[in-house]
Amino acid sequence: MIEIKLASVDSVMIYFGDTISKENSNQVKSAYKILKNLHNPYLIEIIPSYNSLLVTYDIFKYSFEEIQIYLNSFLKNIPIKNENNSEIITVDVYYAVEVGLDLQRVATNSKISIQEVIEIHSSKLYDVYAIGFLPGFAYMASVDKKIITPRLESPRKKIPKGSVAIADNQTAIYPQNSPGGWNILGKTTFELFDKSLKDLSPISIESKIKFNPISRDEFLKQGGVLEF
Amino acid sequence: MSFEVLKAGIFTTLQDRGRFLFTHLGVTNSGTMDEYASLAAHKLLDNSLDTNILEITFSNFELRANTETNISITGASCEFYINNISQNTWQVHKIYKGDSIKIGKIIDGQRVYLSVKNGFDIPKEFGSNSTTIKESLGGINGTKLQNNDILPYFENKENITKRWHQDYIPKYEKELTLRVLLSYQESSFSDSEKEKFFNSTYTITPDFNRMACKLKGDPINSSLDGIISEAITFGSIQIPKDGQPIILLKERQTIGGYPKIGTVLNIDCFKLSQMKIGGTIKFEEIDIDTAQKKFKEFYLTFK
Numbered sequence: 001m002i003e004i005k006l007a008s009v010d011s012v013m014i015y016f017g018d019t020i021s022k023e024n025s026n027q028v029k030s031a032y033k034i035l036k037n038l039h040n041p042y043l044i045e046i047i048p049s050y051n052s053l054l055v056t057y058d059i060f061k062y063s064f065e066e067i068q069i070y071l072n073s074f075l076k077n078i079p080i081k082n083e084n085n086s087e088i089i090t091v092d093v094y095y096a097v098e099v100g101l102d103l104q105r106v107a108t109n110s111k112i113s114i115q116e117v118i119e120i121h122s123s124k125l126y127d128v129y130a131i132g133f134l135p136g137f138a139y140m141a142s143v144d145k146k147i148i149t150p151r152l153e154s155p156r157k158k159i160p161k162g163s164v165a166i167a168d169n170q171t172a173i174y175p176q177n178s179p180g181g182w183n184i185l186g187k188t189t190f191e192l193f194d195k196s197l198k199d200l201s202p203i204s205i206e207s208k209i210k211f212n213p214i215s216r217d218e219f220l221k222q223g224g225v226l227e228f
Numbered sequence: 229m230s231f232e233v234l235k236a237g238i239f240t241t242l243q244d245r246g247r248f249l250f251t252h253l254g255v256t257n258s259g260t261m262d263e264y265a266s267l268a269a270h271k272l273l274d275n276s277l278d279t280n281i282l283e284i285t286f287s288n289f290e291l292r293a294n295t296e297t298n299i300s301i302t303g304a305s306c307e308f309y310i311n312n313i314s315q316n317t318w319q320v321h322k323i324y325k326g327d328s329i330k331i332g333k334i335i336d337g338q339r340v341y342l343s344v345k346n347g348f349d350i351p352k353e354f355g356s357n358s359t360t361i362k363e364s365l366g367g368i369n370g371t372k373l374q375n376n377d378i379l380p381y382f383e384n385k386e387n388i389t390k391r392w393h394q395d396y397i398p399k400y401e402k403e404l405t406l407r408v409l410l411s412y413q414e415s416s417f418s419d420s421e422k423e424k425f426f427n428s429t430y431t432i433t434p435d436f437n438r439m440a441c442k443l444k445g446d447p448i449n450s451s452l453d454g455i456i457s458e459a460i461t462f463g464s465i466q467i468p469k470d471g472q473p474i475i476l477l478k479e480r481q482t483i484g485g486y487p488k489i490g491t492v493l494n495i496d497c498f499k500l501s502q503m504k505i506g507g508t509i510k511f512e513e514i515d516i517d518t519a520q521k522k523f524k525e526f527y528l529t530f531k
Binding site: 005006007008009010011013018019020044045046047048049050051052053054056059060063064130131132133134135136137139193195200201204205 | 248250251252253254255256353354363364365409410411412456457458459460461462463464481482483484491493494516517519520523524527
C-alpha cells in the first residue's frame with residue numbers, strides 16, 4: 001500500500017509498505033525512476049530508502065495538498081516486479097583472514113569453513129536497498145541464510161576503507177575508514193565514493209552487485225593495501 | 229584580487245545554500261546554518277541568494293584585502309573592526325586595498341556571516357561551495373579555512389551604503405520556542421507523550437554542531453524501538469531510546485533509523501543555530517498551512 005505522509009514544511013514521505021522486502025524495494029525503485037525522469041525542477045530532492053521515498057518540493061509551486069495530488073497521479077500502478085535492466089557491477093574482493101578480520105567468526109557462527117563462507121558470499125547477486133550512513137555506503141541484500149551473522153557486540157573504532165562486510169542479512173563495502181560493527185570478510189580496491197568520478201559514485205539504488213573473489217597477488221596488483 | 233587569511237579562527241567555513249543533487253548517494257546538504265543572517269548579508273550587497281559566504285563560529289578571525297570591494301557582516305553580534313576601528317555589523321562596508329578586517333569576540337549568537345560583493349571566486353564542488361569536512365567536499369580542499377588561505381574575489385568599485393533595518397536585526401536570546409510540524413512517526417507517540425513534549429523545557433547540550441542539536445530534559449517515549457531507515461529532512465526531531473530529542477541540522481546524515489516525532493519549521497532552525505549551549509528550548513505545534521505561509525513570507529523578504 002502506498003501512502004504519502006507529511007515530513008516537513010517542504011517535503012513529504014512516500015511509504016511503500018511497512019516492511020523490508022524485495023517487492024517494496026522494487027516499488028521504491030520504480031517510483032524513484034518515474035519521478036526522476038519527470039525532470040521536474042520543482043521537485044528539489046528525491047531520496048530513496050528501503051521502503052520510502054522522501055520528496056522535497058518547491059512550496060511556491062505546490063501546496064501540501066497539491067503535491068500529494070501530483071505525486072499520486074504517478075504512483076498508480078507502480079510495478080512490483082522490477083524489470084530492471086541495470087548492469088551488474090562486479091566488485092573484485094580479496095577474501096582472506098589477513099584483511100577479513102571476521103571471516104573466522106562468520107565461519108564459526110555458521111558452522112561451515114571459511115572457503116564455504118567465501119563461496120556463499122560471492123555467489124549471490126545483491127540488490128541495493130538504501131545508500132547512506134556514509135557517502136556511497138550501500139546497504140545490499142539479501143545475504144544467504146547460511147552465513148547470516150549479527151553485528152559485533154562492540155563496534156570497531158576503525159574499519160578500513162574498502163572492507164567488504166556483512167551484518168545480519170545485509171552486506172556492504174566501506175567507502176572510507178569509519179567506525180563500524182559489521183563483520184569484515186575481505187577487502188576491495190573498488191571506489192564507491194570518489195571526487196574524481198563524474199557522478200561521485202559508480203553505484204546507485206538501482207545497481208546490482210556481484211562480488212568476485214581474487215587472489216592476494218591480484219589484489220596487490222590492483223593497488224590493494226593489506227595494512228589496517 | 230583576493231583576501232589573505234591572516235587568522236582563520238577556530239572554525240570558519242565557506243558555505244552557500246547547500247548541495248542538493250547527491251543526497252541519494254548519502255551526501256549531506258550542508259549549507260549556512262542561519263539562512264536569515266546569510267541571506268540578509270547577500271541582500272545588502274544585492275548578491276544573488278546562492279552566492280557563497282563565510283560562516284565564522286569563533287573569534288580571532290582576520291583577513292587582509294588586496295583590492296577594492298564591498299563586504300557585509302551579519303549574524304551574531306561581535307566585535308568587528310576594519311583597520312582596528314570598531315564598526316557596526318548588519319551593514320555594508322567599503323573595503324580598499326590593504327584593509328584589515330577583524331572579528332574579535334562573539335557576544336550574542338554563535339555564527340557571524342561575511343559576504344563579499346559577487347562572492348568568492350572559488351569553484352564549486354558537485355554543485356556547491358558548501359564545506360562538509362567529513363566528506364572532504366566544498367570550501368578550499370574540503371576543509372575549514374586555514375591561516376594563509378587565499379580567498380579570491382572580483383574587484384568592485386561601487387559604494388554601497390545599505391544597512392539592515394534596526395527593527396529586523398534579530399536579538400539572540402537564551403530562550404527560544406521552536407514551531408513543530410507533527411510528522412513522520414508521530415502516531416507512535418501517545419497523547420500524553422506529546423503533551424509532555426510540548427509542555428517541557430529542554431536545555432541545549434554540548435552535542436550541538438552543524439550536524440545536530442541534542443537536547444536534555446523530560447524524556448519522550450515512542451512505542452517504536454527503531455524504524456526502517458528512511459531519509460531525514462532538515463529540522464527533523466529524532467527521539468532515540470534515551471528519550472532526549474535530537475534536532476537534525478544542515479550536515480545531518482541523509483538516512484536514519486530512529487523514530488521522529490516531527491520537524492522543526494526550517495526558519496526556526498535558523499534561530500536555533502544562533503543559540504548557545506545551555507540555552508533553553510520549548511516546542512509549540514504548528515499546522516502545515518500556517519507553516520507554509522511563514523516559510524513563504526520568510527523567503528519573499530529576500531526576493
